[in-house]
Each structure stands twice: as C-alpha cells, then as structure tokens.
Amino acid sequence: xxxxxxxxxxxxxxxARRDHPDEACGVVAGPAGSDKPLRHIPMTNAERSTTFYRFxxxxxxxxxxxxxxxDEEPVIIYHSHTATEAYPSRTDxxxxxEPGAHYVLVSTREPDTTEFRSFRxxxxxxxxxxxxxxxxxAVQTYMFGQTPTTVxxxx
Amino acid sequence: xxIEVRIPTILRSYTGGAKAVEGAGTTLSELLSNLDGQYNGLxxxxxxxxxGLHRFVNIYVNDExxxxxGALETKLADGDSVTILPAVAGGAFGxxxxxxxxxx
Numbered sequence: 001x002x003x004x005x006x007x008x009x010x011x012x013x014x015x016a017r018r019d020h021p022d023e024a025c026g027v028v029a030g031p032a033g034s035d036k037p038l039r040h041i042p043m044t045n046a047e048r049s050t051t052f053y054r055f056x057x058x059x060x061x062x063x064x065x066x067x068x069x070x071d072e073e074p075v076i077i078y079h080s081h082t083a084t085e086a087y088p089s090r091t092d093x094x095x096x097x098e099p100g101a102h103y104v105l106v107s108t109r110e111p112d113t114t115e116f117r118s119f120r121x122x123x124x125x126x127x128x129x130x131x132x133x134x135x136x137x138a139v140q141t142y143m144f145g146q147t148p149t150t151v152x153x154x155x
Numbered sequence: 156x157x158i159e160v161r162i163p164t165i166l167r168s169y170t171g172g173a174k175a176v177e178g179a180g181t182t183l184s185e186l187l188s189n190l191d192g193q194y195n196g197l198x199x200x201x202x203x204x205x206x207g208l209h210r211f212v213n214i215y216v217n218d219e220x221x222x223x224x225g226a227l228e229t230k231l232a233d234g235d236s237v238t239i240l241p242a243v244a245g246g247a248f249g250x251x252x253x254x255x256x257x258x259x
Contacts, residue, residue: 023246043243052246057213057220064240081247091248095211097165097241 002102002118003132008040013114015042016080016106023053028076029067037075053079078104086115088126096121158186158231161238169197184227186237211242
C-alpha cells in the first residue's frame with residue numbers, strides 16, 4: 001500500500017495538470033527504509049513529449065546525489081499519461097529500474113477528474129496497490145480500493 | 156588505479172549488495188571489463204549486444220554524463236568517481252514504437 005499526504009498527492013496532480021498535454025514526471029523522496037514519501041521533487045521531462053518521458057540525466061544525477069547525502073531514497077516515481085489510463089504501459093514496465101519504488105501514474109485525459117494509481121514494478125511484473133491519502137493533521141484517513149476502483153479526485 | 160563506482164539498487168545483485176565498489180581502467184570500457192571480471196554479468200547490463208552503451212542506463216564520470224564525453228572511450232584517472240543510474244523513463248508511447256526507437 002502507498003500512504004501519501006494529501007498535500008503531496010495534490011502537488012503531483014497540480015504538476016501533471018500544469019504540464020498537460022505533455023507528460024509530467026518526478027520523484028517523492030523519503031528517509032531510506034521508511035516507505036514515507038515526504039519530499040516532492042518535480043523533474044523536467046527531457047523529452048517534452050505527450051507520449052514519452054525521461055528524466056534529464058544531469059538533473060537526475062543532482063537529485064539522486066542529494067537523496068544519497070540526506071540518506072533518502074526515491075519512495076515514489078511518478079509520471080502522467082495525458083490521453084490514456086493511469087496504468088503502466090509496456091514501455092513503463094520494460095524500463096522500470098527502481099524495484100523499491102512505488103510507481104504512481106496520474107491520468108489527465110479527463111479535464112475534470114484525475115486518476116491517481118500506484119503500482120509496484122519488479123522484474124517486469126506489475127502489481128497495483130491501494131493508495132491511502134492521509135490529511136496532514138491525521139484526523140481523517142481515507143482508504144481507497146484496488147483495481148478496478150480508481151482514486152478519483154475532483155479538481 | 157582505483158576508481159570508485161556507485162552501483163544502483165537494481166544492479167546490486169551483481170555486487171553482493173554493495174552500493175559502491177572499486178575498479179580499474181584508463182577508459183570507461185576498460186573499467187567495465189575490469190568490473191565484469193569481479194562481478195560476472197554486470198557489463199552485460201550496461202552494454203548492448205552491438206557494443207554500445209545501453210540507451211536507458213546513465214553513466215557519469217564525476218559530474219559528467221559520459222554520453223557527452225566520449226561514451227565508452229571516456230578517459231579515467233585515479234580517484235575518479237563513476238556513478239551508474241538507471242534512466243527514469245517511460246510513457247504511454249506504444250511498445251512497437253519503443254522497439255523501433257531502441258534499435259535506432
């Protein structure tokens with residue numbers, strides 16, 4: 001399961017909306033071993049494409065070094081699909097290189113609602129997982145289901 | 156000549172879990188051959204069958220992406236630091252197009 005603060009989930013969605021119709025991508029770092037996505041880092045899509053993304057290699061080096069220095073790891077790696085569903089494509093699966101990360105997919109194909117789903121991709125195998133969005137004050141916790149239920153945000 | 160090489164999580168199965176290892180060589184190509192001698196199979200994850208750098212692996216010498224410094228012929232010196240990172244890439248792009256791109 002992915003547990004994520006609402007403010008960070010909202011920031012990811014805002015990034016995806018901002019870059020639409022190009023695909024947006026980024027990382028949420030967290031303390032190594034904690035499984036807590038705490039530091040949102042929007043990345044540049046070096047491809048600037050509606051159907052493909054790739055982190056800029058120099059920006060990636062900088063961000064990965066910074067995570068190393070802070071004893072963090074990429075807890076979430078996210079990107080958007082802008083005309084298709086929020087599910088890993090065969091390209092996403094064949095290129096997934098961080099077995100410990102939650103792969104978050106956001107779809108901005110509908111103007112009024114955003115799909116936000118999370119997956120593990122290990123050895124080319126995709127497993128969807130529930131997403132739990134937690135309010136920062138931790139008073140209310142919402143539990144969202146797994147496939148075929150999709151987390152839908154009203155924007 | 157010792158060169159520190161930082162290994163990404165996904166390739167640590169080759170290095171017995173080590174995050175950083177040491178290798179030797181005067182070029183990146185030599186270094187990767189040297190590493191392969193210590194960690195069998197590692198080179199094959201970084202180099203294509205045609206002998207070029209894998210398109211979706213980033214290798215840096217100090218602060219430079221080796222794509223811009225001569226790729227496998229990039230010169231190395233004692234004390235250099237090499238970092239290997241899997242490229243973070245993907246997208247809705249279809250697989251057929253992807254395959255065409257990979258072979259281009």
